[in-house]
Amino acid sequence: MAEPQENDANPVVRKLREWDAQAVAEVIEFRGETTVVVPRAQIRPVAEFLALEPSLQFSFLSDITTLDRFPVEPRFEVNYHLVSLQRGERLRLKVRVPSSEARVPSVTAVWPTANWHERENFDLFGVRFEGHPDLTRILLPDEFEGYPLRKDYPTEGYR
């Protein structure tokens, strides 16, 4: 899937590929922002590498957010927005998740701040984060049915 010449553009992508050739499924460049698509099983080790590697130091996780591509499969895209405070750089990781198995390994052990972000994504999209210490609804009441930010959940009217 990945072409060898495109990794030269971004040093972070190059380092990721050197570390593990399987870690980068695709690189998307849009409006000066780099998105690295990571295979779902690899997200935990990739997160650890990016956060701890001394030459990268993506120690700050600003946000985790999901996109619902319904009815296209893989349906969900979980986006991680990373910041390196020391180097003043941003990076987006993307994990594609099929609806039949809406599960992603949790990154709370790498970035504790992911706790509430993952709960929010679970709450509104129904994506499960495996290994999360307390995966419960956060904004909606516990007895709420459905996941309102999914595209098949109507904005108004009877659901």
Next chain:
Amino acid sequence: MSETRPVTPAIGTLVGPAEPMVLNMGPQHPSTHGVLRVVLELDGEIVLKARPMIGYLHTGIEKSCESKTYSQAITLTDRIDYLAPLSNNLCYCLAAEKLLGLEAPKRAQYIRVLLTELTRIASHLVWLGTHAIDLGAMSVFLYTFREREEIVKIFEYLSGQRMMTSYFRIGGLALEPPADWLDRVRRVVDALPGHVDEYEELLTENRIWMARTQGVGVLSAADAIAMGASGPMLRGSGVAHDLRKAFPYSSYEEFDFQVQTQTAGDCYARYLVRVGEIRESLKIVRQAMEKIPAEGPIRAEAKGIIPPSREEMKSSIEGLIYHFKIFTEGFAPPPGEVYQAIESPRGELGVFMASDGSAKPYRVKFRAPSFVNLQSLSKLCEGRLIADVVACIGTTDIVLGEVDR
């Protein structure tokens, strides 16, 4: 139970009952600044665990954005962080502009900088007043709200609204500012440094204030980064990270100001950071007043995206058609995803915007600084007294509209 009790340096060791007591603080508690509920596990008066429960103000703004055009959704952004509506407007507009590949003209950029800095001052004034009232210093509230009112009047003068301004639009500003608006800004800016001195006289060296805030709610730099804290929360812990410097937007790189930091990481440090930020914002406002050209476009030029001027709309058929199309159908940015973050009064406010090539955003996500900062609350409060919880919630500076969105 006695082995697991956390060390409480301020209190020493107290022997209490083995069963912790669970107490709901909020959602109607006046010091929770809205509708925050904190579930406290208590051993006597000592907090063993503090779990914030949120969502009482959830209004589904992100879902609503998906059924509005890009321009219509701006009005929703005012209601996220209702103490800093212009910061929200700015972040949303910058994200949309990034998606479109547009840039606002310099004049609009400087006006945006000036107004968002006034927003920061107004927001910090509300924070200072309410935080002081929480800790028993009533009079500060009366002063800060007096000054904040003057700033809010400027917003009203420009946009017609005190709080729900919607003044920034995609590609520029909604209206040409009135001719003498800078005089009003100058009056406020000239008066404020003296007022800030007054607040500092009341608080900074005040023994009760120091006793209530120093050493309370300590957050180390490592913890602040791990918990994703941003804004004054992060800078109060000694990390000099400010998005206006780290990732400049809207011409912030042309302004000269200092990033305020303190190393203690306690409530007092965050207080000093915010007071320092009021002074720095005033410096930026002064520079912006010098920079803003008296005349010039306030909107970018892009046919089919930016509405034509009133004159053009009234005099040319092409202008009329564009006007009609923009306000009925909207415009369609190219498919793609962008993330734009700004330094709001509370920290990193981010907008993640995805387009599928239609006239409505496919997804808009607001990375709310209050939401993330609130996550550290349990770290700040554990092992302290109930009264300190009030101080900790106060210095986290949450706005529940933004936490719950």
